[in-house]
Amino acid sequence: MHIFFRQLTVGLGIVLSVGCSMAPGQFMDTKGLEQGTVSGGVSVALKPITPQLILDQEKQRAPIVVPKELLDYKPPSYVIGPSDVLYVTVWDHPELTVPSGTQQQIESNGRLVRPNGEFFFPYIGNIHAAGMTIEGLAAYMTSALAKYIDNPQLDVAVIRYSSSRVYLSGAFKNAAPIELNSKPMTLAEVLGVSGAMASEKNAGSAAGDLSRLKFVRDGKEYLLNIYAINRESDYSSRIYMKAGDTLHLDYDDEKKIYMMGEVKAPVALSFHADTISLTEALATVGGLDQRSAKGESVYVIRGHEGDFDKDSAQIYQLDASSPTGFILANRFRLRPQDVVYVGPTDLGRWNRVVDELLPTLELINLTTTDAIQVKEVDNIYSGGSAGGSR
Known part of the structure; x- marks a missing residue:
């Protein structure tokens, strides 16, 4: 039995001595990864995050351009259309102003513009109001x-807008x-009334992606980063x-950053702005897991956006072991589907080996204790038998 324990102890010593090389979990080996390196059939480029890299990326960021035709459009005076409800006031002639009586709601005395664009008014008859401005209709009816x-004194107002x-x-x-x-009404007002700006703050629900608002006018589509x-x-x-404009807001449930490795909470991180x-x-x-994270091994993995044979996947490495690293990280902009991976220290990898071996060591300790107890019992019985024979 002593030989068995000596062999077991030697075996465990060998396992512990090579523990880091066989540690479980993820480990990113970046040795030899340079521009154009092919790993697993994928072209990869490893780039350190430096001040120059940040400046280069900021220069490449496309300027915000709003189509000129959208900015140039100025709405004309309101044009009456079908389904609008008009209220016509003729001073000193209540029978024309409130034909249903003064006790009725104001809309009961309104004049509905029918689908053909007309409404009826006493003395004048059917009036084709669709396409006319409020001022134009008032002038026509006065005449x-x-x-x-x-000398009629007349005023026209729209009490319910339904055509535009x-x-x-x-x-x-x-x-x-x-x-x-x-x-x-402006685009900003529409976004406010519709709740588009507030929806991004609703915790637990998918929000709209205002970085890709689809704006359709007169059959032409514009993509706006609000x-x-x-x-x-x-x-x-x-x-x-403009009447007939259409806005479509995609959900931002695909805007995720994948946080992996030695961070406190590995998760698929959703974000609502255009970047983070x-x-x-x-x-x-x-933040980083202070017990196991290696500050020099913060990686941003950005996959292919085109042909695997022509484009390289980008891996950016940040040295977060110094305050300067976080200054750079604050200006490094992530993109949807980026993977942020934080590598472990050698000690962190060693701790994983120990965690894996602890159940085995406890079992060995239990087995050893039982074996010793059995041996002690054997000695007691052996001693007792010897005393009896004498």
Whole structure:
């Protein structure tokens, strides 16, 4: 039995001596990874995150361009259309102003513009109001009534707007069509009314991706990054809506950063803005695991965006062992589907080996204890037998 324990002890010593090389879990071996290196059939480029790299990436960032035709559009005066409800006031002639009586709701005395664009008014008859401005209709009716009423004083107002709409679809909190009225409405106001700006703050629910707002006008589609527009200008407050405009807001449930390795909380991290910094991503998951993370081994893995044979996957390495590293990380912008991997220290890998071996060591300890106890019992019985024979 002593020989067995000596062999077992030697075996365990060998295992522990090579523990790091056989440690379980992920480990990224970046030795030899340089520009154009092929690993597993994939072309890979390893780049350290440096001040120059940050500057180069910021220069490559495309400037925010809002189509000129959207900025140039200025809405005309409101044009009456089918389904609008008009309220016509003729001073000193209540029988024309409130034909249903003064006790009725104001809309009961309104004049509905029928689908053919007409409505009826006493003395004048059917009036084709669709396509006319409020001022134009008032002038026409004043002239027409002058044949029956001396010096008519007349006013026209729209009490329900229903003919000019902006249509919404997708991730808007309130996707009901928005009625345009005589007060011009901007894109910023539509986003506010529809809940698009607030939806990104609703915890636990998918939000809209305002970095890719689809804006359709007169059959032409525009893709607008509202985050960037609002960050760099007031353009969203200078784009006026037009009847028939359509806005579609995609959900941002595919905008994820994958946090892996030695971080406090490995997770698929969703974000709502158009981009997120490496510092913010690490902070959101609780930072690096101080017990096992290797500060020099923070990697951002960015996959292919094109042909595997022509394009290289990018792996960026950050040295987060010094404050300078976090200054760089704060300006390094992540993209959707990036993988952030933090490698372990040698001690961290060693601790994993120990964790794996602890159950085995406990079993050996239990077996050894039992064997010793059995041997002691054998000695007692052997001694007792010897005493009896004497």
